[in-house]
Amino acid sequence: MNNKLLKNIFLFSFVALITTAGLAQKKKIEKAQQEFDKFAYIDAREIYLKIVEDGYVSAQIYKNLGDTYYWNSDYDNAAKWYQKAIAEFPTEIEAPYYYRAAQSLKSLKKYEESDELMKLYTAIGGDGIIIQNFKNDPEYLKSIAFEKKGYVLEKIAVNTEFSDFGPAYYQDKLVFASSSRESEGSAIYEWNEQPFLDLFVADMDAEGKISNASPLSGEINTRYHESSAVFTKDGTTVYFTRNNFIDGKKGKDKNKTIRLKLYRATKSGDNFWTNIVELPFNSKEYSVAHPALSVDEKRLYFSSDMPGTLGMSDLWYVDIEGDNVYSEPVNMGATINTEARESFPFISEANNLYYSSDGRAGLGGFDIYVTPLNNLGVSSGKVTNLGEPANSSQDDFGFIIQESKKIGYLSSNRDGSKGSIDDDIYRVQEECAITITGVVTDIDTGELLPGAEVSLLDENNQLVEQVTVGEDASYSFSALCESQYSIRGTKQRYNPNEKVVSTPDKTGTIDVPLPLKLNDPCPPNDLGCRLKLQPIYFDFDKSNIRPDAAIELEKIAAAMRLYPELVLKIESHTDSRGNDKYNEALSDRRAKSTLEYLINDRGIARERFTEAVGYGEYQLVNECSNGVKCSEEKHQLNRRSMFLIQN
Template sequence: MNKQLKNTFILTLVLLCTSVSFSQKNQIEKANKEFDKYSYIDARETYLKVVENGYESAEILKKLGDTYYWNSDYDNAAKWYQQAIAKFPTEIESEYYYRAAQSLKSVKKYDESDRLMELYSAIAGDSLVIKNFKNDPNYLESIAFESKGYIVEKVSVNTEFSDFGPSYFGDKLVFASASRATEGQKVYSWTDQPFLDLYTADMDAEGKLSNVEPIGGEVNTPYHESSAAFTKDGSTVYFTRNNYTDGKKGKDKTKTVRLKLYKATISGENYWTNIVELPFNSKKHSVAHPALSNDEKRLYFSSDMEGTLGMSDLWYVDITGENSYSEPVNLGPSINTETRESFPFISEENNLYYSTDGRAGLGGFDIYVTPLDANGLPGKITNLGEPANSNQDDFGFIIKEEKRIGYLSSNRDGQNGSIGDDIYRVQEKCEITIVGVVTDVDSGALLPGAEVSLLDANNNEVVEKVIVGDDASYSFTAACESQYLVRGTKEGYRPEEKVVETPDVTGTIEVPLALKWLDPCPPNDLGCRLNLQPIYFDFDRYNIRPDAAIELEKIAAAMRLYPELIIKIESHTDSRGNDAYNEALSDKRAKSTLDYLVNNRGIDRSRFTEATGYGEYQLVNQCSNGVECTEEEHQLNRRSMFLIMN
């Protein structure tokens, strides 16, 4: 190749690379602008093209992950966050380790998630999220232990798009939906779905929904409406809406339309009017997801306003007049974290249900519950566990606890992130656990091998039956508000039965069964079962008498015949003599009995668990200290016994 041709080739190559470089830069700038406007779907398409063309950077991979994360597509979010961390570890901020960890939880990769949480801890320091994580390293076991029993099923009014945020309105349910938009309605660039409106559905006694209609009046607009809270008399509603009043949008300095809270009052049947914006809104921050206290004097909500600990916190204001409110109060670090707390709901029993991704949950948003004290402040926080929570986003939980029926929102049933949000009906299982131990009524000894049956109210059908193990315990699961019969039986014992009335609240009932032995011999007394004469000793002696030797030969014969027999020897004295002396004497009698069987009758010493003296402490008659008795009566107490131990 001549010099001129070579130079021309190099120049062409440089121009081509420069052109490609400018093209990539323009695409990235375009994607960044879309990203900054929360147009995640458009931004994602461009970022993917840039990556497919062989160009990667920490910024592109992080933002590509974000376009999935903020739309709750955690599988794809985890993929791009992990690539960013692996390829550009020194350029990744701490929050991306956390988002990656949360995303991995949502695809049930809990070990990988925990590893990233450790890395996040090393980078982020002693944050609230890290404290929650470290305070419960075995969070999966804790959540499983505290899980509430619910039956969760989709409601019939869900659509193929996003349906979420249920709230009670008398005998109706109000919720937000993106799929019932009118023709020509604008599409929301964050999710590429139509904007949300509020709808009502009839709700029957079992919580089944039907007859969906848009909420009436002036509430719905061309932009978002969602998450409502109604007063008990049905006259007032607080709801979430984009910053849109009197046909005009309000934007912050980044041209973002924030969320605000509004109030409306009813005028006629299902016609809402008199829309009033709440005074603590601002175009600089979002305020959303209202919830009323039981006395309707306090309004809880979620916001990222100044003073927020994380991305969004739970706040409240006191309602001081018709359109008058106190300054917003943050619920504080006992409940809020550096991430997201949202969707509060106050139940009739004054429990605060809400969702967060700032605690060690199952993945995405998890639903938690905490009781509120007299001042409306939270107490112990508990994860509802499965099945109320899943490895995806679970939020917008509401419930009428007396009826044990409620609703939640979740995208658990699809792979499309928040587009797949659906409403689920929740019914609390009312289950009673009946537990007990089977014992001997006289000795209190456990009775392994006993049979325990749970019978129905009519005593003619066995619901469940178990044979108790070595701990002689049993457990049955029973229905609430029902009657049962618990029956215990064992060979040689009189059956024992107890009637059980179960309450209407989930819980545990203890029903111990004490059975009476019917056989004249106690079940473990070998001497009685072999019809032996007592092994008696002379006064103040421990040698084996000839009459005792005859009976010991019967013991030895039984042990040869049944090689599995394991025996305990117990020896006793009468009450004459001091206590310490009698203890020593009875111990010698027990050892003498053992030595005779081993040395004179050839029984292996390992067949005896122990040979113990009990002194005068287990008399068989009234002949205690100071009581005048005949020699024959005292003789009854100078004895050895042989107890079957297996």
């Protein structure tokens, strides 16, 4: 038997039978729960199939059969039974079944047939969201496309346990700073008890995956800090950041602090960097760091706290006028800079300036911002925070990107608690990312429903992801932008619920609560209730089996033939009219009549029944007791037979 169907006993009206053994060896504290769970479950689908095979059909049976397949993602069979229901009982089929049928056909790539059912669904008043989506885009097959916006982050493979940050493009490679133990001389920097920073180079494949990191060769790395760099497109010149240290000597400001400076190096031979030259606008009294080149490589941008800085550090630029000849530094002004820190500039191929600041409204620490530059190389538009996930509550900086490839890198310490020691480099994939979240609750009580199963299905009704919610009853899915999904919730004893979601074209989160309606008032051993039998009614003062009762008894017979281990007790009842003693005898005759019908007319062995007992009028289902005036319909509810599974 299908294990998934077994798990969904209440959802699909499964019937229980005993499978638990050895309960005496269990702890007493577990026994009560085991008693509740001690039944295995009969698959209602198999019973309905037997009934149909024997010639008993109805709209409800077809709909139920369709549902047993649909909610288990068997859309081929679901489509079959929904279509039969629509074809044979068109006036008895509600709107949701048209939609499920259409979705089932779509999953089979029968798009034209699906569209026709969607038109019928629209005509009979289906859900407004679905209708609007269908009307807005009837040619959906031609327009299905996913525009990737936002960012998806992934740590690069060459991060170390030390600080790794400041990525830079170097032709088909990536250069970055790391305080790895492989750093020059492995000296320890007292400020953070980590090795000094050096520049490393690594291979970069077409997907931006990084491998094979090694120290940058040549004379750039020293026993002090070297970090963020920028390379010319031809790969022959690099500008980089270093402590005030050159020719074996270190320089300090008046407070004996070793400041940061910018240096230039050129390549000699096979990736050997030499000819280290200090840029002339450096000073031992302030820092100059984090270089970036304009698209035409005629301007050098950097961060500095030199005189004229608006805050702790600003973005500046100089024009490159010759061999180590530069214009006077120009502050980029209040459009970019604040009273706090601006740093780590990068100019993209699209002439966008990306940089980090902790002086603007952000998520915390350094945040990454972007602004387009005009032909003069200054900001020509609004400064925009990149938002999550590029930014976090920690420091996010050193952002670079090849916009044509939609791949870039950034630095962040978001996954650690030790500040810059936990800096890592992340590969950035530009993508529109949607998160769909929600909580599964009881629609009537509002209580959480842990253990519920939530499924994400795409626009073709194909399963994308499925989760079982925990104690907080919450779920979360990642989804694509500008797409349609169905969020489906199921739980034992509850009706399934399905909501249609259309995702926007921007990265974000959509909240989709899933309230479920309790649908299982059945006692665990009530077979008739489990199979959703109509009551076995009797005419007043009669005990013969009516034609409508015969249809319901056929369901019982089908179950007993399908499961030969199933043993039942039959209980029959009367209404309150008449003498109590007479009603006891009448109910007993009805129980015996039901038993004999199943044995003689349907061929079920007598030993499959423990007893057939009448209870007279002593177990009424409503208020219609002696002396209470009730309608015939209410009295009839008490004239019934029940079928109880026996241990």
